[in-house]
Structures are given as structure tokens and as C-alpha cells.
Amino acid sequence: MLFLAFxxxxxxRRQTILTLAGIILGTVAFIVISGMMLGFREFIIDQLVNNDSHLHITAKEKFITDDTLSTFFFPQAQHVYWDSPPTTRKxxxxxxxxxxxxxxLSKDPRVKAYSPLLKTQIILTRHGKSIAGQLTGVDPxxxxxxTSIAxxxxxxxxxxxxxxxxxxxVGQALLEKLGAHLTERIWxxxxxxxxxxxxxxxxxxTGVKAIDATTVYGSLSDAQRMNQTLGQINEIGVKFNHLDDAKKASDDWQNISDEKVxxxxxxxASFFNVFKIQDAVRYMMVAxxxxxxxxxxxxxLNMVVTQKRKEIAILRSIGYEAIDVILLFFIQGVVLGILGGVIGVAIGYGLCLYLATLSYGGSPSSTGTGLLMVSFDVTIxxxxxxxxxxxxxxASILPAQAAGRMTPIDVIRSES
Amino acid sequence: MSILLHEVNKSFPNPPTQVLTNISCEIKLGEFVSLVGRSGSGKSTLLYIMSSLDKATSGSVKIGGEEISSFTQKKLHQFRNEHMGFVFQFHYLLPELSAEENILMPARKNGLHHQKREYAHYLLEQFGIKDKINRLPKQLSGGEQQRVAIARALIMEPTYLFTDEPTGNLDTANGEIVMNIFKKLNLEKKTTIVMVTHDPDFANSATRQIYLSDGKITSQAV
Known part of the structure; x- marks a missing residue:
């Protein structure tokens, strides 16, 4: 049947090319959409993994409640009631x-390095102009x-x-907003x-606007002094030898301390939720x-089956079984699928190669090249x-089955 | 391996139509029989029932003493492939295959197409279309297409050849060529031929004629 199917x-030819075009279009669309989405995702993950700590140990925010103050001010009182209970953050x-x-951290063999930090909200002032930001006090x-901040x-x-x-x-965007320049002093x-x-x-x-427009790095001691919290830190950034160890360590350490690990x-997590939505959108589009x-x-194929009724009848009358006729059309679907898939993969790859050479107008420092980020992951x-x-x-199963159900006598009767 | 029909009836439910009524006859091995009758007399239906393409509503159809209805699908297809040839009013050639490839299609089913190639060439030569061997059906005349269809029916050297109005679509000259092929085949190869026709001249070419009217055999002539 392979011979006749081919x-x-x-x-x-025209129907075959049209069918192939549909399959190729679907394959190319999947590859290009996935390549671009995953390329962007790989970039984001690379930024998250390499430019930041693998694990953050942060001080837990504590809230003041009526119990907190009652115990402090009236330790012996049994019946103290608040008209307006205190609610605020410590x-x-x-x-x-x-x-x-x-x-x-020093003893844990999984840990490559750690860095104590003090992050605090600040107001930067230059010539009367004030902008809110965040000072991260670090040991450089x-x-x-x-991190790979350097x-x-x-x-x-x-x-x-x-x-x-x-x-x-100072972040480049913040510097521009302030209108300041290197070596200048700001308040x-x-x-x-x-x-x-x-x-x-x-x-x-870094290329991430949210960071570049708000972050200022200073020494840990300067930050502590400005914040009037000498000797205090509110975060420890940890780098692991293996990325996978971060999740395990987070689970281990979460239970042994007051801090948030x-x-x-x-x-x-919000990024990963976005990725999940991206995946859903991608699969829906491709579907x-x-x-x-x-x-x-x-x-x-349905049209072909109808057109080929007479040929199906003669095949059945010269000894071909229903399964042979089913195979005849099923093979055509399989061949179209393989051919369309292979051509689609080749065109999709070529298109991705081309897209990867296009500038997207972003900053070269953000992606390293300023070009569109396209993934060439083999799984795509x-x-x-x-x-x-x-x-x-x-798609070829139903027409093939319909062809297999035709009996020679039905076709001959309808033709005569 | 004669074909024996006993009390064969055929009816269709929608609308209720009795096509064949109590048909009993025997087609002996090596016979050339023509089924004759007016349009709607049931001759084609009778041909399809005795050739296993259709099933009788009741009655018995035996080939070589064996009931056709007892054949498994696989055996039935194999039997058709090896022992039966069909020629219809329309040639039903596969348009994408050449004359030679069309003829070899029954042999291809069993992987015998290489062995049968020489015989295909012989048949084409006998039918006077050897030079058209590589032509597609659309590049052949109606008579040539029908001769290719006959060659396809004969490629497996069948015991039986069933033909339904084989000259119905041909002019007189081509009709006569086809009839001569059948006569020669029956004479030389002893192929059993059952032919449906409404042309009295062609019917008389057969060694026996069975006349049908309103689904019943009215007379037989030798």
C-alpha cells in the first residue's frame, strides 16, 4: 500500500502541498513562539540565578498587636481593654x-559563599529634587x-x-532620574x-529597570550608621555550589529559625506563575x-476518499482487504505528518536563527548582545x-476508517 | 469448481423491493455464460451474488461445493484475488498508475508483481496495446482502458471471470475486440466467464444464455 499511497x-500535487503547508505552518509557529518565549524565560532565569543570591535569609517582619503592648505596659493587669487596638509593623x-x-553557613559544604546585607528604604536628594530608593549595604x-553585580x-x-x-x-536609571554624575555627592x-x-x-x-531605577549599593557599615541600626543586618544572601541545593537548604533551614528562608x-514565584501562563497561552495558540x-x-483526505470511491471498489474486488484500504489513507496521513514535521522543523530552525540576529532595541548590557533572545532547546x-x-x-484516522468501511458493491451500485 | 446457486433470493428493504426470486442455476467450469435481460431484471445483482461481491438475502451459493457465506473475510479476499477476475462497465483503473502498474495491482497484493510482469506484457501484446504499457489511463482511449482493465482481471490467471456490461461504454469496433478476447480466453485458457449484457449479439457469443425477467430465470439457451 506504501507504493500506491506515495x-x-x-x-x-496541489492538495498535498496545501496539506503540507498547513502542517508546516503549525510546526513553524510552535517553534518560533516557543523559541522566543523560552529564550526570554532562559534570560530571566539566568538573571535571577546568576545575578542574585541562590537563597535569601531575611528578617521576618513583626507586627505589634494589643497583646504585645498589654504585656509590656500592664504585665499584672487582668482586665485591660483597648478602645482602639494598636496595629502596626515593628x-x-x-x-x-x-x-x-x-x-x-561557613560549615555547610553545599554553601559556596554568603553575604550579610542591610536593605533599607531611602530618600535621595540632589539640588532639592528627591527620589525614593533602596540602599543595600554590603561587604563588597x-x-x-x-552575585555577579560586578x-x-x-x-x-x-x-x-x-x-x-x-x-x-548607583543604578544607571536612578542616576539619570537624579540628573547626577560620577564623583558627585548626593544626600x-x-x-x-x-x-x-x-x-x-x-x-x-543590570538591564532590569526595576533594579536600575531604585537601587543604591553602599558599604554595610555606612548603611547601618545611616539607618541607626549599628551591628544589625536584615538579610543574608547565600550562593550554593549547585543550584539545586538551594531549594533543599531552604526546606531544611526554614524550620530551625525565626527568619524567612x-x-x-x-x-x-510570580515569575514562574507568568511562565506557567505563557506556557498555557503558547500551547493554546499552537493547539x-x-x-x-x-x-x-x-x-x-475526506474529499480524496470520496473521489477515490471507484478505485477503492476495484481494490476491494481484486482482493484487497478493508485494512489495506485503511492503511492506504492512513499512510498518506503519516507521510504528510512526517514530511510536514521535518520541513516545519527545518524552516522553524532557520527562522529562529534569523530572529536571533535581530536587534530588539533593548540595552546590550541586559542581554549581553542587545539581540532578540531565542531558545534553541532541542525539546522545542x-x-x-x-x-x-x-x-x-x-486527522487521517476518520477518513481512513470511512474508506475501509466502503464495500465494492455499494460503490458499483451507486455508479451504475 | 462449478458455481451452484440454489433458491437464491435478494431483496432490498428501502423501499421494499424483490430483486431476485428463487434463482437456481449452475455455472460449470469452463463455461461461457451470458446473463441477459432488460434493465432492472436483476442480472447484475445475480452476477454480484455469484461472484461473492454481494450477499443473497436467502438461499445458497456454493463454489466448488463450499458455501461462500461460510468463507472468512480473509479467505474470501484471497479467493477473489487468486481465482476471480472482474470487468465492469467502467474500467475503474487507478488514474495515478501506468497501464502496466494497474494490471499488476492484484499481483502486488501477494508480492507477485515482479514474477507477473512478463505475463502482463504478454497480455498487453495479445490485446494490441503493448506500446501503451507506460501510459496513464487518461492517455488511453476508452477501448484501450477497457482492455487494460481486462488484462488486470486476468493477471492472476483466474478460474472465473465476471463481467458486467463490459462493452457498455465502448463503440462497436472496440466492443468486438473485447468480445473476441473473451471468446479466445474461454477457448484457449478454459476460463469460466459469466457476462452480463443486454446486447443480443454479444450475448450470443457465449456458449450459454440465461434470460432473466423481473428477478426470475425465464429461459436458458445453449
Whole structure:
């Protein structure tokens, strides 16, 4: 039947090409959409994994309730009632026992490096213009071991922060908003204290607007002094030898401390929810395309079966069984699926190669090249081929079965 | 291996129509029988029932003493492939295959197409269309297409050849060519031929004529 199936495909060239075009379109669409979506995803994950700590240990925010104050002010009173119960957040949450954490982290063989941090909200002022931001106090040497922030320094060096002396490194977007420049001094306050002058010794640009427009790096001691929380930290960033260890360590350490312990994927859970939605959208789009091309195959094969009634009748009368006739049309669906899948994969790959050379107008520092981010993950191509192949095979089952049900006498009677 | 029909009836439910009524006859091996009658007399239906393409509503159809209805589907297809040839009013050639490939289709079912190629060439030569061997059906005339269809029916050297109005679509000259092929086949190869026709001249070419009217055999002539 293979021989006849091929002959029929070749003889009705136009229908075959149209059917193939539908399958190819579906395959290419899947590859391009997936390539771009996954390319973007890989970039984001790369940013999340490599530019930040694998695990964050952060001080838990504590809230003041009526019990908190009643116990403090009226420890002996049995019947104290509040007309308006106090509800607020405790200021300056801090890690309770940092030394304990340092000891634990130093001894854990999974840990590559760790960096104590103090993150605090600040107001930056220059010539009367004020902008809100976040000061991250760090030990520059430790911070560079934990994150790849040094890679994004555009002017100066990350180590220029030093261990004190009111020196800061500012995000490029924040610098532009302030209208400031390198070596200039700007005033920083946490809102409760008097503004203190800090000298801009460097500029960084990660490509993530939310970071570049708000973040300022300074030394840990300067941040503690400005925040009036000497000796306190509110976060520890941890880098692991193996990325997978972060989740396990998060589960282990969550139960042994008051602090919030979150691995990189837990911190960025919202990103992963977006990825899930992206996946759903991607599969729905491709399903729609494949359903359309599947219906195309179904319609064309159905039409062919109707056109070939006489030939089916003669095949049956010269000894071919129903299964042979089913195979005749099923093989055509399979061949179209394989051919369309292979051509689609080749065109999809070529298109992705081309797209990867296009500039998307973003900053080169963000992606390293400023070009469109396209994934060439082999699983995309395997999935694209498998989906288009099965769509073609499924679409050819019904027409093939209809052909197999035809008896020679029914066709001959209807023809005479 | 004669074909024996006993009390064969055929009716259709919608609308209720009795096509054949108590048909009993025997087609002996090597016979050339023509089924003659007016349009709607049931001759084609009788041909299809005795050739296993259709089933009788009641009665018995035996080939070589064996009831056809007792054949499994597989055996029935194999029997058709090896022992029966069919020629219809319309040639039913596969349009995407050449004359030679069309002729070899029954042999291809059993993987015998390579062995049968020489015989296909012989048949085409006998039918005077050897030079059209590689032509597609659409490149052949009506008479040539019908001769290719006959060659296809004969490629497995069948015991029986069933033909339904084989000259119905041909002009007189081509009709005579086809009839001569049948006569020669019956004479030389002793192939049993059952032919449906409404043309009295062609019917008389057969060694026996069975006349049908309103689904009943009215007379037989030798």
C-alpha cells in the first residue's frame, strides 16, 4: 500500500502541498513562539540565578498587636481593654542571631559563599529634587562572590564602595532620574534621620529597570550608621555550589529559625506563575493552529476518499482487504505528518536563527548582545515534530476508517 | 469448481423491493455464460451474488461445493484475488498508475508483481496495446482502458471471470475486440466467464444464455 499511497500523494500535487503547508505552518509557529518565549524565560532565569543570591535569609517582619503592648505596659493587669487596638509593623526588622547563621553557613559544604546585607528604604536628594530608593549595604568582596553585580558595573568598580566612607554605586536609571554624575555627592536619608552626603563612585546597569531605577549599593557599615541600626543586618544572601541545593537548604533551614528562608525560585514565584501562563497561552495558540491544519488534512483526505470511491471498489474486488484500504489513507496521513514535521522543523530552525540576529532595541548590557533572545532547546523541536505528526495522524484516522468501511458493491451500485 | 446457486433470493428493504426470486442455476467450469435481460431484471445483482461481491438475502451459493457465506473475510479476499477476475462497465483503473502498474495491482497484493510482469506484457501484446504499457489511463482511449482493465482481471490467471456490461461504454469496433478476447480466453485458457449484457449479439457469443425477467430465470439457451 506504501507504493500506491506515495503515488496518490504525488499525483494530487496541489492538495498535498496545501496539506503540507498547513502542517508546516503549525510546526513553524510552535517553534518560533516557543523559541522566543523560552529564550526570554532562559534570560530571566539566568538573571535571577546568576545575578542574585541562590537563597535569601531575611528578617521576618513583626507586627505589634494589643497583646504585645498589654504585656509590656500592664504585665499584672487582668482586665485591660483597648478602645482602639494598636496595629502596626515593628520598625527595622533584623536577623536575630547573625553569628549563628554565619557559623552554620561557613560549615555547610553545599554553601559556596554568603553575604550579610542591610536593605533599607531611602530618600535621595540632589539640588532639592528627591527620589525614593533602596540602599543595600554590603561587604563588597563578599557580595561579589554571591552575585555577579560586578559584571554590570559601567563606571568605577564595585569594590570602590570599600568598608566605609559614604561611597555608593548607583543604578544607571536612578542616576539619570537624579540628573547626577560620577564623583558627585548626593544626600541620603532614611526619612527619620538627617540627610547624609554620599559620593557616587560607580554606576551599574543590570538591564532590569526595576533594579536600575531604585537601587543604591553602599558599604554595610555606612548603611547601618545611616539607618541607626549599628551591628544589625536584615538579610543574608547565600550562593550554593549547585543550584539545586538551594531549594533543599531552604526546606531544611526554614524550620530551625525565626527568619524567612527562601530559595531563588520561591522568591521569584510570580515569575514562574507568568511562565506557567505563557506556557498555557503558547500551547493554546499552537493547539488552535494544529486543529486548523488537522481539519485541513481531515477535509482533504475526506474529499480524496470520496473521489477515490471507484478505485477503492476495484481494490476491494481484486482482493484487497478493508485494512489495506485503511492503511492506504492512513499512510498518506503519516507521510504528510512526517514530511510536514521535518520541513516545519527545518524552516522553524532557520527562522529562529534569523530572529536571533535581530536587534530588539533593548540595552546590550541586559542581554549581553542587545539581540532578540531565542531558545534553541532541542525539546522545542522534538515537541513541535511530535505535535504536528500526531495531529496529522489523528486527522487521517476518520477518513481512513470511512474508506475501509466502503464495500465494492455499494460503490458499483451507486455508479451504475 | 462449478458455481451452484440454489433458491437464491435478494431483496432490498428501502423501499421494499424483490430483486431476485428463487434463482437456481449452475455455472460449470469452463463455461461461457451470458446473463441477459432488460434493465432492472436483476442480472447484475445475480452476477454480484455469484461472484461473492454481494450477499443473497436467502438461499445458497456454493463454489466448488463450499458455501461462500461460510468463507472468512480473509479467505474470501484471497479467493477473489487468486481465482476471480472482474470487468465492469467502467474500467475503474487507478488514474495515478501506468497501464502496466494497474494490471499488476492484484499481483502486488501477494508480492507477485515482479514474477507477473512478463505475463502482463504478454497480455498487453495479445490485446494490441503493448506500446501503451507506460501510459496513464487518461492517455488511453476508452477501448484501450477497457482492455487494460481486462488484462488486470486476468493477471492472476483466474478460474472465473465476471463481467458486467463490459462493452457498455465502448463503440462497436472496440466492443468486438473485447468480445473476441473473451471468446479466445474461454477457448484457449478454459476460463469460466459469466457476462452480463443486454446486447443480443454479444450475448450470443457465449456458449450459454440465461434470460432473466423481473428477478426470475425465464429461459436458458445453449
Amino acid at each position: 503515488r496518490q500523494l504525488i499525483s494530487r 520598625d527595622n526588622p533584623a536577623i536575630t542571631y547573625p553569628t549563628g547563621w554565619y557559623q552554620r 568582596i563578599r557580595q561579589q562572590r554571591v 559584571k554590570y558595573i559601567k563606571q568605577g568598580q564595585f569594590s570602590d564602595i570599600g568598608s566605609g566612607g559614604n561611597r555608593i554605586i 541620603i536619608s532614611n526619612g527619620r534621620s538627617e540627610p547624609i552626603p554620599f559620593k557616587i563612585v560607580g554606576v551599574f546597569e 527562601q530559595s531563588w525560585d520561591q522568591v521569584n 488552535a493552529i494544529l486543529v486548523v491544519s488537522g481539519f485541513g488534512i481531515y477535509n482533504i 523541536y522534538i515537541r513541535a515534530f511530535t505535535l504536528s505528526f500526531f495531529a496529522s495522524v489523528l
